[in-house]
Amino acid sequence: MSPTEPIYIADETVRALIDEQFPELAGRELGRRYTLEDQFAMRIGDDYGAIFPRLPGRDEHYARVVDLITPHVDRWTFPSSHPIATGVPGHGFPYHWTLVQWISASTAGFVPLHAESARPLGEALREVHTPSPADAPLNPRTGLGLPELEDQFSSLLAFACDRGAPENRSIDADAARAIYEEGEAASQDVSFTWTHGRLEPRAILSDQGAFAGILLWHNFGAGDPAADLGYAANLLSRDMHPHFWAGYGDVSEATAARARAFQVFAALRHIQIDDPFLMRMAWERLMELGLVHEA
Known part of the structure; x- marks a missing residue:
């Protein structure tokens, strides 16, 4: 198996890990x-619920997230399916994993x-984006600045250009790059905050279209809040953005420029993922x- 091929974990392995490490949950239906x-x-x-990584390179994030996120959750007023305990490797499974509180709802990937x-949603992000200490671990998605992501942006843009937009349309590569470069040139005028790092439709809970909470917190760490804001912008149609910003509050022109660049970056990343809803939303x-x- 390729080192980057997602691993498969049998149900029997999941059962054994849960029963051994969380005996109070032994026998509960999976x-x-x-x-x-x-x-x-x-x-x-x-x-x-239990969340298991399938790829290498993120083990430290699953191992640390409970310690990082626990001091914050009591002050959050929005629903959150966040990690509450850490599972360790075992029974042939090589990575740390997390136990989470389960919220019964769909996701915005199925019900926008x-x-x-x-x-x-804007109000929830404002609660998340509190100042992070100087020694806080970086979020792997939001802790990287736009200059550091430039090569990846170019690769994603080339992929989208080659793939082509629906209905025989094409992406304006020059205009997309102009938005990215504008954000890249904008000053980092706000300090890093705690950030989510994966604000996509599959990480947002939806109860018949009503915002019902946030999940997939394994990236939680310090980063540029503009990245979260840009990723979240893809969840909402353009006419919904004023309501989002009314909930989040004012940001500087520089932060808004970085957020637009991160929005384009995230949309291009969604196009590369083999998920029909993500691709349609991104386009x-x-x-x-x-x-x-x-x-």
């Missing part, structure tokens, strides 16, 4: 799997958020930004 390209989640009874959800956001034209 629900269906929710599999992403880099991890999968499984419900345990009605109130808990309605307009009234934009403001509470819609790029169209709204005026970056997609008739071929």
Whole structure:
């Protein structure tokens, strides 16, 4: 097996890890799997779930997230399916994994958020984005600045250009790069905060379109809040953005420019992921930004 090929964990292994490391949950029914390209989640009874990474390179983030996130959750007023305990490697499974509180809802990847959800999503991010100490571990997604991501941006842009937009349209590579370079040139005028780092439709809970919470917290760490804001912008149609910003609050022009660049970066990343909803959403956001034209 290739070192980058996602590993498969049998249900029997999941059962053994849970029963051995969390005996209070032994025998509780295991629900269906929710599999992403880099991890999968499984419900345990009605109130808990387990999240297992499927790729190398992120073990330290799963190992540390409970310690990092626990001091924050009591002050959050929004629902959060966050890690509450750490599982360790065993039974042939090589990585740390996390036990989470389970919230019974769909995700915005299946039921997109309605307009009234934009403001509470903004309010939730404002609660997350509190100052992080200088020695806080970096978020692997938001702790990297736009200059450090430039090569990856170029690769993602080339992929999107080669793939082509729906309905025989094409992406305006020059205009997309201009937005990215504007954000790249903008000053880092705010200090790093605690950040989520994976604000995509599959990380946002949706109850028939109503914002129902946030999950997938394994990246939690210090980073540029503009990255979270840019990623979140792809969750919402353009007409919903004023409500989102009303919930989050004012940001500087420089932070807004960085957020736009991160939005384009995240949309291009979604296009590369083999998920029909993510790709459709990404192209819609790029169209709204005026970056997609008739071929």
